[in-house]
Structures are given as structure tokens and as C-alpha cells.
Amino acid sequence: MLRGAAGILPLFIFLLVALPVLKVLAEVAVPSLETWRSLGPLLPLMLRNTLLLLLGVGAGSFLLGVSLAWLTAAYRFPGSRYFEVLLILPLAVPTYVLGYVYMATFDYAGPFSTAARQLLGITLPEIRSGYGAVAVMSLVLYPYVYVMARAGFRQLSRASMDVCRVMGYTGLETLIKVALPLSRPAVAAGMALVMMEALTDFATVRFFNFPTLSEGIIRVWYGRMNLQAAMELAGLLLLFALAVVSVEHRLRGRAQYFQTGGGMEKKHLRGTRGAAAAFFCTSVLFLAFLLPVLQLTLWALEETSAPSTSLEMYLQLLSRSLSLAVAAALVCVLLATVLAGVLQLGGSRIMRRLAGLSTMGYAVPGAAVGVGALSVLSSFDRWLNSLLEGTLGFTPGLLATGTVLGLIYAYTVKFMTIAYSAVDSSMSRITPSITGAARSLGARPLEVVTRIQAPMAVPGIAAGAVLVFVDVMKELPITLILRPFGYDTLAVWVWQMAAESMWGGAALPALTIVLAGVIPVAYIIRRGV
Amino acid sequence: MKPQVVLSGVAKSYGETPAVADLSLEVGDGEVFCLLGPSGCGKSTTLRLIAGLEAPDAGSIEIGGTPVAGGGTWLPPEERKVGIVFQDYALFPHMRVRENVAFGLRGWSRRDARRRVDEVLELVGLYGMEERYPHELSSGQQQRVAIARALAPEPEVLLLDEPFSNLDLDLRRRIRQDIRRILREAGITAIFVTHDQEEAFYIADRLGVMRRGRLWQVGTPEEVFHTPATPFVARFVGTADFLRGVVRDGRVRTALGEFEVHGEFPEGAEVEVMVRPEYIEIEAEGAAEAVVVERTFLGGHYLYTLRLLSGERVRCLQHHDVTLEAGTRVRLRLRASHTPVVFPRSTN
Amino acid sequence: MKEMRRALAVLAGFLLLVTAGCLTVEQKPAEEEGVAEAREKGVVYVYSARHYGQMEPVFEEFMKETGIEVRFTFGKDAEIRERLKAEGRFTPADVYIAVDAGNLWLAAQEGLLQPVESEVLERNIPANFRDPENRWFGLTMRVRTLVYNTERVSPEELSTYEDLADPRWKDRLCLRPSTKVYTQSLVSSLIAAHGEDKAEEIVRGWVENNPRFIDSDTRIIETVAAGGCDVGVVMHYYLARLLDRNPDLPVRIFWANQEDRGVHVNIVGAGVTRYAKNRDEAVKLIEWLSSEKGQRLFADGNFEYPINPEVEPHPLVKGWGEFRIDPINVAEYGRLQAKAIHLMERAGYR
Structure with a gap:
């Protein structure tokens, strides 16, 4: 059915996207004990911390996400209609941005701790710790669980809830005995996303002195330029990611609980109980979104008098971030469209399997993608240079590792998934009979893609592009590892400035990133919470 | 109880x-x-x-x-x-x-x-x-x-x-x-x-x-x-047809004949009389004349739709061995055991 | 249909933006062209690890005086060295400015720098602040020493870095994590002074005192001021910056180890890259930076101490008085860096 170029495309895209991941995996297969030994006592510490972080952030987001989802799904209380939507907002705040704001406001010299000491005589617990990292990440990652759990709760049939009421189950018992088990697949998917984000983060844990594997990769690469050690660590990190994915698969199980839906009847919480619910939601929203946004705005305004980041600098950072994000979004949707299109036309089972594998990048933590891509690209550079020197007597320099091309490539590896799932969902509306009709009218496979499928898939493509765009805007580890020399972006700038305690200099770029992050949140809200 | x-x-x-x-x-x-x-x-x-x-x-x-x-x-x-x-x-x-x-x-x-x-x-x-x-x-x-x-x-x-x-x-x-x-x-x-x-x-x-x-x-x-x-x-409960009727001397006159009225109706009141298909018999001695309009087979029974002289239609349930073609003239009567229910004539 | 049109509009917007993005990316080759074309006019290309915002006024003044244009890119030290290695003989960079002697030593070790014979530099820069083989030269001094909260500590209680391992400092210290090269160089100086075993004992003593690890000198000083710890170890100029803004800050500086080898000093330094295309201009830039005028601009902007003994420090830091400096050649910090990192890992120093 598929001939020529069209048939090879999925294989090609697969190789392109999978190569860095495979290269990192190969490091696990052949571990270099010497490198591990060179990491000394740091390695067990990083392994321990990574595990603790996963468990801590998992538990924290689970508690916050599920309790908030249940509260807004099963009860009515003052402001509940607004909380339903607003509680997704913290998703717009990258972990490292909240980490930096908390480091500045909640550490010993920060205004909150100072106020607590002076007004209440309380010393707040040390924010620069594993607890701090877990708290900060849970606060901005819980929306993944929240959104998924709400979707799950909405599937519950009203009758199931009524049975619980007739049997005298309280709200909490109903949640634990019925609602949560029935929503398990959705909640598990949300938890997996949370844990992947927790594995990817290196900046927050570095701020809080809690070195994890991701932090270790940046430490040995960025600090010592030791690619070998970074690759070894990336391999270990990948094992963690695989563990998360497989646990999620297991939790999801084969049971497809189909419920008719119809929603729950919301119970009215009055008086103190209603006030307590509203207070809880407000607190979470304040801590995870309002506080950082207000604090960043305040800093940004203070900065206008004596800027440590000039306007020109800011504009340069902005234009770099924007163009990287746009370029990556375009490449991702282009590849995703071709991939989905070719498969629509009828691909073999193997090809579908390959397509599935091509989109696994999202589960791979950023730092692992970064060093994996770097390793692939530097081999490519060496090969290209020696090839051209031998044949043309000229060397092009570091085409891949020295320019934004390498960066865009790594973004593609990581974010293809997002584009693919968005594109694929809208392309699945293009039935085989439509493509069949086009083929019978004489259109070649590629023509079917460009003239029939692509135009029909535009809404999905646009959505995919926006999601990739925003993810690239806030991406940090890959950018740090692969950016061309001296090529700072908004995210990199925020990290560097925050690391130097130049809170003000990081404020405007951080606000910009948060603002971009609100876009997909608005998208989720429009599609219904 | x-x-x-x-x-x-x-x-x-x-x-x-x-x-x-x-x-x-x-x-x-x-x-x-x-x-x-x-x-x-x-x-x-x-x-x-x-x-x-x-x-x-x-x-x-x-x-x-x-x-x-x-x-x-x-x-x-x-x-x-x-x-x-x-x-x-x-x-x-x-x-x-x-x-x-x-x-x-x-x-x-x-x-x-x-x-x-x-x-x-x-x-x-x-x-x-x-x-x-x-x-x-x-x-x-x-x-x-x-x-x-x-x-x-x-x-x-x-x-x-x-x-x-x-x-x-x-x-x-x-x-x-x-x-x-x-x-x-x-x-x-x-x-x-x-x-x-x-x-x-x-x-x-x-x-x-x-x-x-x-x-x-x-x-x-x-x-x-x-x-x-x-x-x-x-x-809603079963099948029912309604016939126009007028109350005279404690009885109601309809196209299907005259029956006793239970209940308080003034002389000359216009009423509706409910008849169920189960209540009607096709009988040579019947009081009313009708024409078969349609026959529906229900398995054990036939349901006949009949037009009375007044133009009103009633349905009638007959055992499956009573087979009549459309257009056949028949005579009808109400089974003796049933006293029809009478309602005041509704405007709608 | 409406949705489709909107989606198309979004796509069109993307295309516009990406065109703009490509234009910014394209600037790079243009810059490199400039290097060749401006050779007659005089150009020097700098890779600088010193912070953004501190270098521009210095380079501008240099250009005004000599007519030589300075082009520059900022990056972290490790990044710059990696870049120089990768670019090899095609590097556009003529000068590498680093913020720690360890980094300069590593660059020299990796053959990224070339020796420079210059009487001016030999005259202006004391021997322990330049490479014995003249591949790099210190330009300013940064003193990593103790700061204390004036309400909780009297200066008589303070003496040396080694003393901070004493149990009486339990829960009273603020230190910078081991990922920072400043910390690595400080520990290297301990290894140089005491040997590895003794140095590890000292570092273990610090760790046992349960210090607060804060990855920012500014924040360490602020935490000392807030009473979160009593003593911190920081670069002197961070305190100068904060005191410049707020003289009432209850934190003062203490010159460590004045009774023995002297306080730990590190440098900002520069070297000419091995494959520099504008070698003469590069040397001229470094020479100018070591001169009275260059030192003034280069050091004062950040309250650093001039390397040139003839040049007076900024009044604010001059007011902190004279102090004895550890006479070790700063190149040792580079040589011992890897040892220092492993030592800290063994000792549980975060």
C-alpha cells in the first residue's frame, strides 16, 4: 500500500527521535563502574533523593489534586464555581520559577520567615531541603492530578453516588471506597505526568540543596563538562522514568470502568464547613499561583528603577525564546502530521509500533534527552567534518552542537509526543473512506497528506503547536545543555539570575514564562475542566 | 393494613x-x-x-x-x-x-x-x-x-x-x-x-x-x-376510545347505544363515554351498526377498527377465529358485564 | 470553518515569528565576517565568564582609548573551555576572561591558551597572581573570607577558616555548596596548606557543625544579617555591594588567617587563546586592563581589589584596611580542584 519515500518516513522519524534515548539506554546496558566510582558518595545520595522526591511529590500532588478535585466535584461552597477553573492555574508556573520565588521569600532571610519570626515568634522550617523541594513541586504539579481526577469523577454515575448516600457513606468514605478506585486509571495517568515533571526538574532541587539524578547530570556536565558521567547518570534517570511508566501501566490495569456519567449531585457545604473549603482552595491558589505572580510583579516593578536586566537584554532573551519555541513547534507538528498521515493511509503493525515508540520522548526526563542528543549530535558533527574535509577540503564547524539546530532537534525528541497526540486526535476524524476516495481519484500518498489530511487536521495541528510552543518556552535542562555558546533564553536567564540571588533580574523573564504557560491552561479550561 | x-x-x-x-x-x-x-x-x-x-x-x-x-x-x-x-x-x-x-x-x-x-x-x-x-x-x-x-x-x-x-x-x-x-x-x-x-x-x-x-x-x-x-x-392504562354522548333520564345515549350513568350529571349534559376494545362484541343482534375499517393481527386476537354511523371510530378485540374483511358491515354491542365510564365532555 | 480560519491565522502568526527568529539566528555569521573585515581597524573577540553588566563599560572605554573594537560573548567557565576545545583553530575568540584561578589553570592545562611575554604585565601583576608560564594573568583580586553578625559575634571570637570546624560554631554557619568553584578553590587552598587528610578533617568539622548551605553569597550575607546564622564565608565584594546600598546592615568583614598564611584570595584573570587571530590586540587589551585606568574601571565597578599594587582600591573596601594574603600561587587551586571536589563529597559537604 505504501510505496517509496512515504513508507520509509516513519522509520526515519523513529530513528531520528529514538536515537538519543537509545544511546542513553545503551549506557545503562554497559555501565561504566569507573565513572560511577568517580561520582563517589554523591551517587547513592542522588539515587536516594530522586526516589524520595518521586515519592514525596507523588504523595503531595496526589493529596492536593485528589482532595481539591473531590471538593469541587462533590460539593458546592462559596466560590466553588470559580475555584473549579482557577485551581488549574498553578500549572502555568514552572517548578523552577516557584522554587526561586520560594527560595527568596521563605528562606531564613526572606520576608515571610522574617515576619513569622518577628510577629509570631515562629521559625519556619528550612525551605532549602527535601521538604521544601517536595512542597514547591507538589504545589505546581498537583493540577495534573486535579484535572485527571476531575475527569474521572465526572464519569461516575449519579446512581453510584446515590447508593453511597443511601448506605450512609460520608463524602470521604465515598471518595476512598468508590470514587477513587473507579477513577484509578485517570488518577494514575495524572500521577505519572507529575512524576515525569519531578524527574525532569533540576533547578528547584539545586536551589534547595537536594541533589537528584537530574541535578547530577547538570552538575557533571555543566560544571565539569564530563559527558561520560552525565550519560551514565542519564541512563539511571531513564530507569526511574521507565519505572514510573510501568507502574502507571500496572495501576491503569486492563479494567475499563465504563460508567454512564451524568455527574454527581453536589452537596451544599454551609457555614464553617463551606468557609473551610473555600479557605483551603484559596490557600492553595494563593501559595501556588497568586503569591509567585504578585511577588514577581513586585520585583519587576522594583527593577524598573535600577534594572539588572536591561530592556534590550530582555527583548533579546524574549526573541530567542520565542523563535526557538516557534521553530520547535513547527518541526514537531510537521513531523507529527507526516507520521500520523502516513499511518492513516495504512501502515503495517510494525510501523504503528514505531510511531508509538517515536513519541515516547515525553517520558524521558529533559536532562537525559539533553545529554543523549548531545552525544548523538557530536558524533554527527565529527562525522560530517571529517567527511567534508576528506571530500571538499573544508570543514563546516559544529553545525549541530554549535547552533540552535541541535537544540531544536532535542526539543523535537522531547516534545513530539504532545504534537503527535494532538494532531492524531484530530486526524482520526479523517476516515479511511476519505483517504480512499482521494487515492482512487489518483492522488499519490504524499498528495493525500498535503491536500486532504493536513487541511482537515488544522485544528489539532494548531493545538499541538501551541502546546509544544509553551513547553519549549519554559524548558530548562535541555536548553542549558544544548544551547549555542552564550545563547541565553528566558528560562536560562531566570535560572542564572535566581542562582545569583538577583531576584529582580529574573522577575520579568519569569513572569513572561508564566504568562505563556497560561495559554494551555486556558485551552484546558475551554475544553471543559 | x-x-x-x-x-x-x-x-x-x-x-x-x-x-x-x-x-x-x-x-x-x-x-x-x-x-x-x-x-x-x-x-x-x-x-x-x-x-x-x-x-x-x-x-x-x-x-x-x-x-x-x-x-x-x-x-x-x-x-x-x-x-x-x-x-x-x-x-x-x-x-x-x-x-x-x-x-x-x-x-x-x-x-x-x-x-x-x-x-x-x-x-x-x-x-x-x-x-x-x-x-x-x-x-x-x-x-x-x-x-x-x-x-x-x-x-x-x-x-x-x-x-x-x-x-x-x-x-x-x-x-x-x-x-x-x-x-x-x-x-x-x-x-x-x-x-x-x-x-x-x-x-x-x-x-x-x-x-x-x-x-x-x-x-x-x-x-x-x-x-x-x-x-x-x-x-395511559390500556387502550381506550371515547364516544360522544348526552345524558337523558339518568341514561347516556351514544352511537353505540344507551347505558346507565353512574355519577352526577345534569339532564342534557354532554359527556364522553370510555369504551375499551375488550368491552365490545360483534353480534348480529347488536344495537349499533358499523363498518370494518382495518384489521390488525395480534397473534391470539384481531383488533378491529370500526366506523360507527356517527362517524366515530371504536376498536374491538375479537378472537382470532373471527375474520372480517375491511368494508364488512357488522353490528356491535357492549358486553353486558361492563358499565362504561362516563366523563364530562372535555373542551380539547 | 470559523475555527479553521482562526487556526490558519495562528499558523500565519507563527510563520511571521519564526522568520523573525531566523533573522536573529542569522546574525552570527555576520559577526564572524566582521572579525575578518575589521582586522585592519583592530578588533578583539572576548569570551568572558565575568558577569554580564560588569564588562561593557570597561570594553567601551578601551575602545575609546585605543580604537580597537571589543566583541564579546558571555558564558560559564566550563562552557567556554568546552567551546574553545570544540572550535579548535577555528575559534573566533582571542581572549578568555575567567572568574577563578582554577578555571584559568584548567584552560592552560588543556592547551587552550598561549604564553605571552609582556614587560607591562610582569610589572603590573605580582608573580603569584599569574601563570608561571605566562599563559594567564590575574586582573583583580577577590577575597573569600568570613563575615559575621555584629550583634551576635564579636570579632575576637573569629580567627581562621580552620577554626570554623570547632564545635562552638554548631548551627551558626552559612556556607556555599560544593558545586560553586569558589568553595572548591577555598578547599584547594586548605589542601595546599595542610595536605589532604588534614583538610578533609577540617571540612568534616564544618559539616558536623550543620551549616546552612546557601548557593548565593548575597543570600548568605542577608541570612547572617537576619540572624539565620552568625558567620558566613563569602567573597568580599558581595558584602561591599550590600553595605554600599545599606550601611546599617549588621554584618562586617573579618580577614581570616591573619596570624598565619593569610586570607584566601582568588582572581579574575585573562589569557590569550591559543589560536587567537588578533594576538596583538588581545595582548593590548590585557595590558590595558592591568593599567591604572583599566584597573580602576575593571575593579571598582564590582568593589574588587586591583591586582596592580600601584592602584588604590575603591574607598569602601579600602576602609576595611590592609590584610595579609595567602602567598600561594593561585594556579594551585586549579591543580587541586578535582581533589577538592572529591574530598567534599567524601566529607558529606553538599
């Missing part, structure tokens, strides 16, 4: 739309009562009001002599000793049959709960299926699990919401028998809701016909069928 469930003047509306209006009802202890009505008539809401899943806007409800709602009292669902079976059964797919049935047995000792689960599963005929998951059962079995679950905590009243609508016709007939047996064996007061009069007749000791949130008639199936309180009830 002492009343087990008493509703007095109960009203409930959602926003502007009244779902139940001024509804009063008594259901006796051990009685199987059916609320019959078209969809949207408020029968499910009535059930939910009794269960305590909704609170009435006005009126009061008593269960077992205890006020449960209205007049400042409110008993939450779990304290009302009611069990409820939902249309879609609402079984928990992540729990085995045993866990589903034991769901309401909180506070029971482990042994007692186990015994009770066995007991009700035995009662519904699902003994031995304890370890299955709901999706491994047929829909009839699923329904019996739902009933077992509702019966397990020994409620005084069992509420069933459209219990048969998810079953196919054949299964429905068989299950109905089962349910009737289970309800009688359990000796429980049961109130169920349906839109299918055949079902209601089959199971219910008494039934109430609802429409637009009101209860129009309560009685045994026979009472409701033969002496409907309103033309709506007459039409």
Missing part, C-alpha cells in the same frame, strides 16, 4: 418547573406498590424524595410511623431504612459481587455480614457467584446483585427505579416473575417506578398513575383499568 410509607402534600420543584406537586400517598406494610406514568411525570423524583436523596419543598413524609422529612424534621437517607435499586443498577465495577452486596453492611460483624450476604444471594438466586466481577455477569444477574445489595442491610422499604428497562423483552418477562417472588419472600414493602403498565399490573398490589407531578389515581390494577379516574388514566 397499617401504612408503612406516608406522603402528605409533598411538593418538589427544580427551579420553575414543579416535579412533584401536592402528592399524598399511603403504601401499606408488605405491599408492592407501583408508580406508573410517562417519562418526566415526577415518579422518579417521588422515589428520590422517599429515599431522602431529595428534600421536599413542602409536605411531609413518614416511613414506618417515623417522620423523615417535612415539618422541620430531616432524616438522612442512611437512617431511613430504605434500599434502592437503580435503573442502571449502579454496581461498583471495581468490587466483586460479595463486596458489592456487603457495601451497606457497615457496623456488622464480619461473620454476620458474611452470613447476610450469603442469605440475600441465595434469595436472589446468585449463590456461588460471590467472587465474580459485575462485568462477568449477564444483565439479569447484575440486576439481581443490585437487588441483593439493596436488601442486604434489611431495609423496611425497597425502592426500585425502572428496574426492567435495561433488559430485553424476553428476559424482562422472566425477571419479573423472579422479582415478584423475591419481594414476596422478603416480605418487604416495595415501591417501584415504571412507565410500562403491563409491568405494573404484573407485579403491583396497587398502583398510582402519575402525570405532571400529580397522582391522578391510586388503586388496584383492576380498579385503575376498569374505572379510570380521568380520560388520561384511561388512555
Whole structure:
């Protein structure tokens, strides 16, 4: 059915996207004990911390996400209609941005701790710790669980809830005995996303002195330029990611609980109980979104008098971030469209399997993608240079590792998934009979893609592009590892400035990133919470 | 028979739309009562009001002599000793049959709960299926699990919401028998809701016909069928035709002949007379002349549509050995045992 | 249909933006062209690890005086070295400015720098602040020493870095994590002074005192001021910056180890890259930076101490008085860096 170029495309895209991941995996297969030994006592510490972080952030987001989802799904209380939507907002705040704001406001010299000491005589617990990292990440990652759990709760049939009421189950018992088990697949998917984000983060844990594997990769690469050690660590990190994915698969199980839906009847919480619910939601929203946004705005305004980041600098950072994000979004949707299109036309089972594998990048933590891509690209550079020197007597320099091309490539590896799932969902509306009709009218496979499928898939493509765009805007580890020399972006700038305690200099770029992050949140809200 | 469930003047509306209006009802202890009505008539809401899943806007409800709602009292669902079976059964797919049935047995000792689960599963005929998951059962079995679950905590009243609508016709007939047996064996007061009069007749000791949130008639199936309180009830329960008539000297004259009138009608009042196909005979001596318009085969019977001289149409049920072609002239008469029900002539 | 049109509009917007993005990326080759073309006019290309915002005024002044244009790119030290290695003989960079002697030593070690014979530099820069083989030269001094909260500590209680391992400092210290090269160089100086075993004992003593690890000198000083700890170890100029803004800050500086080898000093330094195309201009830039005028601009902007003994420090830091400096050649910090990192890992220093 598929001939020529069209048939090879999925294989090609697969190789392109999978190569860095495979290269990192190969490091696990052949571990270099010497490198591990060179990491000394740091390695067990990083392994321990990574595990603790996963468990801590998992538990924290689970508690916050599920309790908030249940509260807004099963009860009515003052402001509940607004909380339903607003509680997704913290998703717009990258972990490292909240980490930096908390480091500045909640550490010993920060205004909150100072106020607590002076007004209440309380010393707040040390924010620069594993607890701090877990708290900060849970606060901005819980929306993944929240959104998924709400979707799950909405599937519950009203009758199931009524049975619980007739049997005298309280709200909490109903949640634990019925609602949560029935929503398990959705909640598990949300938890997996949370844990992947927790594995990817290196900046927050570095701020809080809690070195994890991701932090270790940046430490040995960025600090010592030791690619070998970074690759070894990336391999270990990948094992963690695989563990998360497989646990999620297991939790999801084969049971497809189909419920008719119809929603729950919301119970009215009055008086103190209603006030307590509203207070809880407000607190979470304040801590995870309002506080950082207000604090960043305040800093940004203070900065206008004596800027440590000039306007020109800011504009340069902005234009770099924007163009990287746009370029990556375009490449991702282009590849995703071709991939989905070719498969629509009828691909073999193997090809579908390959397509599935091509989109696994999202589960791979950023730092692992970064060093994996770097390793692939530097081999490519060496090969290209020696090839051209031998044949043309000229060397092009570091085409891949020295320019934004390498960066865009790594973004593609990581974010293809997002584009693919968005594109694929809208392309699945293009039935085989439509493509069949086009083929019978004489259109070649590629023509079917460009003239029939692509135009029909535009809404999905646009959505995919926006999601990739925003993810690239806030991406940090890959950018740090692969950016061309001296090529700072908004995210990199925020990290560097925050690391130097130049809170003000990081404020405007951080606000910009948060603002971009609100876009997909608005998208989720429009599609219904 | 002492009343087990008493509703007095109960009203409930959602926003502007009244779902139940001024509804009063008594259901006796051990009685199987059916609320019959078209969809949207408020029968499910009535059930939910009794269960305590909704609170009435006005009126009061008593269960077992205890006020449960209205007049400042409110008993939450779990304290009302009611069990409820939902249309879609609402079984928990992540729990085995045993866990589903034991769901309401909180506070029971482990042994007692186990015994009770066995007991009700035995009662519904699902003994031995304890370890299955709901999706491994047929829909009839699923329904019996739902009933077992509702019966397990020994409620005084069992509420069933459209219990048969998810079953196919054949299964429905068989299950109905089962349910009737289970309800009688359990000796429980049961109130169920349906839109299918055949079902209601089959199971219910008494039934109430609802429409637009009101209860129009309560009685045994026979009472409701033969002496409907309103033309709506007459039409909804069985097939009915209406003939114009005029009251003269305590009798009513129609195109089908003259009958005695029960009830207070002034001389010369214009009325409507309800006749059911079961009431009419084709008979050479009949009082009225008619022409066969249409014949419909119903298996054991033929349903004939006939045009009277007045131009009015009536339907008539005949045994399958009476075969008449369209256009045949016949004479009709009302079976002697039936006194037709007379309503004042409605304007619509 | 409406949605489709909106989606198309979004796509069109993307295309516009990406065109703009490509234009910014394209600037790079243009810059490199400039290098060749401006050779007659005089150009020097700098890779600088010293912070953004501190270098521009210095380069501008240099250009005004000599007519030589300075082009520059900022990056972290490790990054710059990696870049120089990768670019090899095609590097556009003529000068590498680093913020720690360890980094300069590593660059020299990896053959990224070339020796420069310059009487001016030999005269202006003391021997222990330049490479024995003249591949790099210190330009300013940064003193990593103790700061204390004046309300909780009297200066008599303070003496040396080694003393901070004493149990009486339990829960009273603020230190920078081991990922920072400043910390690595400080520990290297301990290894140089005491040998590895003794140094590890000292570092273990610090760790046992349960210090607060804060990855920012500014924040360490602020935490000391807030009473979160009593003593911190920081670069002197961070305190100068904060005191410049707020003289009432209850934190003062203490010159460590004045009774023995002297306080730990590190440098900002520069070297000419091995494949520099504008070698003369590069040397001229470094020479100018070591001159009175260059030192003034280069050091004062950040309250650093001039390397040239003839040049007076900024009044604010001059007011802190004279102090004895550890006479070790700063190149040792580079040589011992890897040892220092492993030592800290062994000792549990975060």
C-alpha cells in the first residue's frame, strides 16, 4: 500500500527521535563502574533523593489534586464555581520559577520567615531541603492530578453516588471506597505526568540543596563538562522514568470502568464547613499561583528603577525564546502530521509500533534527552567534518552542537509526543473512506497528506503547536545543555539570575514564562475542566 | 393494613418547573406498590424524595410511623431504612459481587455480614457467584446483585427505579416473575417506578398513575383499568376510545347505544363515554351498526377498527377465529358485564 | 470553518515569528565576517565568564582609548573551555576572561591558551597572581573570607577558616555548596596548606557543625544579617555591594588567617587563546586592563581589589584596611580542584 519515500518516513522519524534515548539506554546496558566510582558518595545520595522526591511529590500532588478535585466535584461552597477553573492555574508556573520565588521569600532571610519570626515568634522550617523541594513541586504539579481526577469523577454515575448516600457513606468514605478506585486509571495517568515533571526538574532541587539524578547530570556536565558521567547518570534517570511508566501501566490495569456519567449531585457545604473549603482552595491558589505572580510583579516593578536586566537584554532573551519555541513547534507538528498521515493511509503493525515508540520522548526526563542528543549530535558533527574535509577540503564547524539546530532537534525528541497526540486526535476524524476516495481519484500518498489530511487536521495541528510552543518556552535542562555558546533564553536567564540571588533580574523573564504557560491552561479550561 | 410509607402534600420543584406537586400517598406494610406514568411525570423524583436523596419543598413524609422529612424534621437517607435499586443498577465495577452486596453492611460483624450476604444471594438466586466481577455477569444477574445489595442491610422499604428497562423483552418477562417472588419472600414493602403498565399490573398490589407531578389515581390494577379516574388514566392504562354522548333520564345515549350513568350529571349534559376494545362484541343482534375499517393481527386476537354511523371510530378485540374483511358491515354491542365510564365532555 | 480560519491565522502568526527568529539566528555569521573585515581597524573577540553588566563599560572605554573594537560573548567557565576545545583553530575568540584561578589553570592545562611575554604585565601583576608560564594573568583580586553578625559575634571570637570546624560554631554557619568553584578553590587552598587528610578533617568539622548551605553569597550575607546564622564565608565584594546600598546592615568583614598564611584570595584573570587571530590586540587589551585606568574601571565597578599594587582600591573596601594574603600561587587551586571536589563529597559537604 505504501510505496517509496512515504513508507520509509516513519522509520526515519523513529530513528531520528529514538536515537538519543537509545544511546542513553545503551549506557545503562554497559555501565561504566569507573565513572560511577568517580561520582563517589554523591551517587547513592542522588539515587536516594530522586526516589524520595518521586515519592514525596507523588504523595503531595496526589493529596492536593485528589482532595481539591473531590471538593469541587462533590460539593458546592462559596466560590466553588470559580475555584473549579482557577485551581488549574498553578500549572502555568514552572517548578523552577516557584522554587526561586520560594527560595527568596521563605528562606531564613526572606520576608515571610522574617515576619513569622518577628510577629509570631515562629521559625519556619528550612525551605532549602527535601521538604521544601517536595512542597514547591507538589504545589505546581498537583493540577495534573486535579484535572485527571476531575475527569474521572465526572464519569461516575449519579446512581453510584446515590447508593453511597443511601448506605450512609460520608463524602470521604465515598471518595476512598468508590470514587477513587473507579477513577484509578485517570488518577494514575495524572500521577505519572507529575512524576515525569519531578524527574525532569533540576533547578528547584539545586536551589534547595537536594541533589537528584537530574541535578547530577547538570552538575557533571555543566560544571565539569564530563559527558561520560552525565550519560551514565542519564541512563539511571531513564530507569526511574521507565519505572514510573510501568507502574502507571500496572495501576491503569486492563479494567475499563465504563460508567454512564451524568455527574454527581453536589452537596451544599454551609457555614464553617463551606468557609473551610473555600479557605483551603484559596490557600492553595494563593501559595501556588497568586503569591509567585504578585511577588514577581513586585520585583519587576522594583527593577524598573535600577534594572539588572536591561530592556534590550530582555527583548533579546524574549526573541530567542520565542523563535526557538516557534521553530520547535513547527518541526514537531510537521513531523507529527507526516507520521500520523502516513499511518492513516495504512501502515503495517510494525510501523504503528514505531510511531508509538517515536513519541515516547515525553517520558524521558529533559536532562537525559539533553545529554543523549548531545552525544548523538557530536558524533554527527565529527562525522560530517571529517567527511567534508576528506571530500571538499573544508570543514563546516559544529553545525549541530554549535547552533540552535541541535537544540531544536532535542526539543523535537522531547516534545513530539504532545504534537503527535494532538494532531492524531484530530486526524482520526479523517476516515479511511476519505483517504480512499482521494487515492482512487489518483492522488499519490504524499498528495493525500498535503491536500486532504493536513487541511482537515488544522485544528489539532494548531493545538499541538501551541502546546509544544509553551513547553519549549519554559524548558530548562535541555536548553542549558544544548544551547549555542552564550545563547541565553528566558528560562536560562531566570535560572542564572535566581542562582545569583538577583531576584529582580529574573522577575520579568519569569513572569513572561508564566504568562505563556497560561495559554494551555486556558485551552484546558475551554475544553471543559 | 397499617401504612408503612406516608406522603402528605409533598411538593418538589427544580427551579420553575414543579416535579412533584401536592402528592399524598399511603403504601401499606408488605405491599408492592407501583408508580406508573410517562417519562418526566415526577415518579422518579417521588422515589428520590422517599429515599431522602431529595428534600421536599413542602409536605411531609413518614416511613414506618417515623417522620423523615417535612415539618422541620430531616432524616438522612442512611437512617431511613430504605434500599434502592437503580435503573442502571449502579454496581461498583471495581468490587466483586460479595463486596458489592456487603457495601451497606457497615457496623456488622464480619461473620454476620458474611452470613447476610450469603442469605440475600441465595434469595436472589446468585449463590456461588460471590467472587465474580459485575462485568462477568449477564444483565439479569447484575440486576439481581443490585437487588441483593439493596436488601442486604434489611431495609423496611425497597425502592426500585425502572428496574426492567435495561433488559430485553424476553428476559424482562422472566425477571419479573423472579422479582415478584423475591419481594414476596422478603416480605418487604416495595415501591417501584415504571412507565410500562403491563409491568405494573404484573407485579403491583396497587398502583398510582402519575402525570405532571400529580397522582391522578391510586388503586388496584383492576380498579385503575376498569374505572379510570380521568380520560388520561384511561388512555395511559390500556387502550381506550371515547364516544360522544348526552345524558337523558339518568341514561347516556351514544352511537353505540344507551347505558346507565353512574355519577352526577345534569339532564342534557354532554359527556364522553370510555369504551375499551375488550368491552365490545360483534353480534348480529347488536344495537349499533358499523363498518370494518382495518384489521390488525395480534397473534391470539384481531383488533378491529370500526366506523360507527356517527362517524366515530371504536376498536374491538375479537378472537382470532373471527375474520372480517375491511368494508364488512357488522353490528356491535357492549358486553353486558361492563358499565362504561362516563366523563364530562372535555373542551380539547 | 470559523475555527479553521482562526487556526490558519495562528499558523500565519507563527510563520511571521519564526522568520523573525531566523533573522536573529542569522546574525552570527555576520559577526564572524566582521572579525575578518575589521582586522585592519583592530578588533578583539572576548569570551568572558565575568558577569554580564560588569564588562561593557570597561570594553567601551578601551575602545575609546585605543580604537580597537571589543566583541564579546558571555558564558560559564566550563562552557567556554568546552567551546574553545570544540572550535579548535577555528575559534573566533582571542581572549578568555575567567572568574577563578582554577578555571584559568584548567584552560592552560588543556592547551587552550598561549604564553605571552609582556614587560607591562610582569610589572603590573605580582608573580603569584599569574601563570608561571605566562599563559594567564590575574586582573583583580577577590577575597573569600568570613563575615559575621555584629550583634551576635564579636570579632575576637573569629580567627581562621580552620577554626570554623570547632564545635562552638554548631548551627551558626552559612556556607556555599560544593558545586560553586569558589568553595572548591577555598578547599584547594586548605589542601595546599595542610595536605589532604588534614583538610578533609577540617571540612568534616564544618559539616558536623550543620551549616546552612546557601548557593548565593548575597543570600548568605542577608541570612547572617537576619540572624539565620552568625558567620558566613563569602567573597568580599558581595558584602561591599550590600553595605554600599545599606550601611546599617549588621554584618562586617573579618580577614581570616591573619596570624598565619593569610586570607584566601582568588582572581579574575585573562589569557590569550591559543589560536587567537588578533594576538596583538588581545595582548593590548590585557595590558590595558592591568593599567591604572583599566584597573580602576575593571575593579571598582564590582568593589574588587586591583591586582596592580600601584592602584588604590575603591574607598569602601579600602576602609576595611590592609590584610595579609595567602602567598600561594593561585594556579594551585586549579591543580587541586578535582581533589577538592572529591574530598567534599567524601566529607558529606553538599
